[in-house]
Amino acid sequence: MAGARERIALFDNIKGLLIILVVAAHFMHPVHNDNEALSALFDITYLFHMPLFVFVSGLFAKSAYRDGHLNWNRIISFTVLGFAYQTALLAINGVLIEHPGRLLLFTSAPWYLIGMAWWYLATPLLARLAPSTGVLVSVAIAFASGFFDLSNGLLAISRSLAFLPYFALGYYLKPAALEQLVKRRVLWLAVAGAAAIVSLRLVDVHAYDWFFQMVYGDNPFASAGAVAGIPAGSPAAGAIAKLVTMGIAALFSLAVLRLIPRGTSHLTTLGERTLQIYVLHRLIRAALTFRTPFYDLRVSSIRSGGRRSSWRSQAASSSCARSRPSPRPSPGSWPNAGYPDNTLTTPPAPLWGRVTLCRFRYKRTRPQSGALGSAYAIVRW
Incomplete structure (x- = not known):
């Protein structure tokens, strides 16, 4: 009985740590790029927290498919809750009535619930494959998805495909095996490796720039930066960036598993x-x-002499209006007012700067000074 309690505590502690990181990242998101410390914490958090959550989701999804039957109750529950969450969020943001089509574009936190429904639907296939084959197939699917631009968040397809390998790995692994893994001293090497990667970011704010677009899961290979002489935006650069992000995510996850209290x-x-x-x-x-x-208050920016962030837009069309000062956007004032998730917005006052207003869908690119990206969600497994 004591062992069971320890096992439950271990996994709840992992989820507890990650929910803290998610909440912190969401609340600092509008202002983190104006502060060196927040920007670094943001970048480091996004290296691993979503892959680890999806992995733990798969770890406790064994009931998704048993005896030839899918758990439709869970799938329907995830879907209904995801759409209800999306509706509430869009209503608060002020775009539900003017842009009802946004209900299908999961660029914000509700995407994870829809992702859970997709991953549960994939379990019959995973159950029929050997673990090694299933993981390899899921990795191949994740890489194949990088060749297509599904970053508008339609039914959370892009992220569901991108993070499928982590779910599959958790699905095949038994919780008892993970309990034994976290006790192995060799994981201290993962801790040392993660510390080195953190140090790179602390020394150089641009250390992650060439691969960072891949950590969000919804960006195609075309968004990756140049690497080793391979031009930015090429499929090869994107594939390398994707491979690096997966390796870093695995390394950091192992480090967290070693350090988490039991x-x-x-x-x-x-x-x-x-x-x-x-x-x-x-x-x-x-x-x-x-x-x-709240985010208009000067104190909310937590200034520490940090650099001003550069907010840029990349339009779906090359036809753009001239750059001009922008006031703080009101609810519903942007075509994709899902701020701050994968749609163009500007940071809150006093950080509102100059933005380029474009005719169609707005898409934010990662600024030179730090990470901006989709906020991720957590469900209780």
Whole structure:
């Protein structure tokens, strides 16, 4: 019985740590690029927290397909909750009525619930394959998805495909085997490797730039930077960047597993309530962004002499209006007002700068000074 309690505490502690990182990242998102420390923390967090969550999701998805039967109740629950969450978020953002088509574009936190439904639907295939074959097939699917631009978030297809290998790996691994793995001292090598990668980012703010677009899961290979003489935007550069992000995610995940406490604590309690925290905190952040002046307050930028971020847009069309100063956007004032998730917006006052207004869908590119990207969600497994 004591072993069972330790096992439960271990996995809840992992989820507890990750929910803390997700909440922190979401709330600092509008201002993190104006602060050196926040920018570094943001970049480092996005290297591993989503792959590790998806892995743990797969670890406890054994009931998705048993005795030739899919667990349709869970699949329907994930889907309904995902669309309800999306509806609430768009209503707070002020675009639900004017842009109802956004309900199908999961560029924000609700995507993860839709992703869970997709991954559950994939379990009959995974169950029929040997573990090594299933993981290789999922990796091939993830890489193949990089050749197509599905970054508009349609039904969360792009991210569901991109993160499928982590789910498959967790699905095939038994929790008891992971319990034994975290006790192995060889994982201290992963801790050392992760520390080295963190050090690179602390020394050079641009250290991750060439591969960082791949960590979000919804960007095609064309968004990757140049590497080893391979031009930016080429499929080869994107594939290399994807491979690097997967390797880094695995390394950091192993490091976290080695460092995470195994006993019961407040972290365990948080891990038991990730679904509630996941849904509520993102709605609160949206309300603070669009319905209150919270992010207009100068104190909210937590200034420490940080650099001003450069916010750029890459239009779906080359036809753009001239660059001009922009006020703080009101709810519904942008075509894809899903701020700050994979749509063009500007940072809150006093950070509002000059942005390029383009005719069609707005898409944000990662600024030189730090990471910006999709915010990720957590469900309780």
